[in-house]
Amino acid sequence: MIPHTMSRTVVLGVIGSDAHVVGITILEQAFSAAGLTVINLGVQTSQAEFAEAADRHDADAVLVSSLYGHAEQDCQGFQETLEAHGVDAVTYIGGNLxxxxxxxxxxxxxxxxxxxxRVFDAETSPEEAIAALRRDLRIPITDQERVTVTS
Ligand code: B12
Structure with a gap:
């Protein structure tokens, strides 16, 4: 059972011309169930779209997915694009990179x-991603959740 008291915003999407949608759909559902606010930009998202959404929603984290093998090309200059939009957020990438x-x-x-x-491979479970977000965004676990997590 995933704890429920996260009040942080994450922007999630599949970068470039990549159309693999299943992974981010699962991540979106798991993150929402964990209490995160998720802005899912869907597939075929450009760097500028990530940056604009992160800026508009004051995102705490920007999570990029890529499955089709072109992530390195698609992510050239990504951090600079975020910076140009004034985005200061934790950045993850995952999938078949x-x-x-x-x-x-x-x-x-x-x-x-x-x-x-952080960089995640295609074996990454939603729980692992949530655990990383908890650490990086310093989301505390309440006593109530501690009981739920350990029981
Ligand atoms: C279904 C599928 C398709 C479908 C996609 C349908 C759709 N709309 O989603 C179709 C048939 C359209 C397709 C097309 C292509 N595909 Co395809 N596809 C797959 C397949 C079989 C399953 C993908 C999937 O849904 N997995 C299930 C989900 C739940 O898992 P996931 O996506 O890996 O996501 C999990 C993790 O990776 C992780 N994760 C993902 N992103 C992120 C991000 C972060 C931040 C974090 C923390 C975690 C994380 O968390 C997710 C949940 O646990 C994979 C092979 C495979 N077994 O993975 C190939 C695969 C991804 N495809 C591949 C390829 C090459 C293509 C094509 C280029 C083929 C072609 N020549 O046309 C095209 C690309 C089209 C495009 N523009 O994107 C290759 C990629 C090769 C590579 N990277 O080296 C793979 C690996 C197949 C293979 N073994 O060759 N594909």
Whole structure:
């Protein structure tokens, strides 16, 4: 059972020309059930659309998904685009980030170099993403939730 008292806003979307929608739909539902406010931009979202939405909704986190193997090209200059819109948010990227993805550590480094705070592979569960958001956004667990989480 996922705790329910998060009052933070996350912007979520699939970047570039990528049309894989299932992953972000599942993430959206899990994040909403956990109490986050989720702005789901859907598939085929441009860098500018991420930045504009994050600015407009004063997002705490911007979560980028990519499945089709072109994430590195699609994310060139992403942090600069966010900065140009005055966005100061935690940034994650996840999915099938490279073609083949033999060595995920190499992939992780590539995306950290592009400025992402955390990089997730395609095996990532919604619970893992929520746990990371809790840490990064310093969302406290209440005593009530502690009982729910541990029981
Ligand atoms: C269904 C599917 C399609 C459908 C998509 C339908 C739709 N509208 O969603 C169709 C048939 C359209 C399709 C098309 C293509 N696909 Co496709 N597709 C898949 C498939 C079989 C399943 C994807 C899926 O829905 N998974 C289920 C969800 C729940 O899992 P998920 O997406 O991985 O998301 C989870 C995690 O990754 C993670 N996650 C995802 N994003 C993020 C972001 C953050 C921040 C975090 C924390 C976590 C996170 O959390 C999610 C929930 O647990 C995968 C293979 C596979 N088994 O993954 C290939 C796959 C993704 N497709 C692939 C390819 C190549 C394509 C095409 C380019 C094929 C082509 N030549 O036309 C096109 C691209 C079209 C486009 N413009 O996007 C490749 C990508 C290869 C790569 N990256 O190296 C894959 C891996 C197949 C393969 N083994 O080759 N595809």
């Amino acid at each position: 490279a073609v083949g993805q033999d060595d995920f550590e190499e992939t992780r480094e590539t995306f950290e170099d592009l400025g992402f705070d």
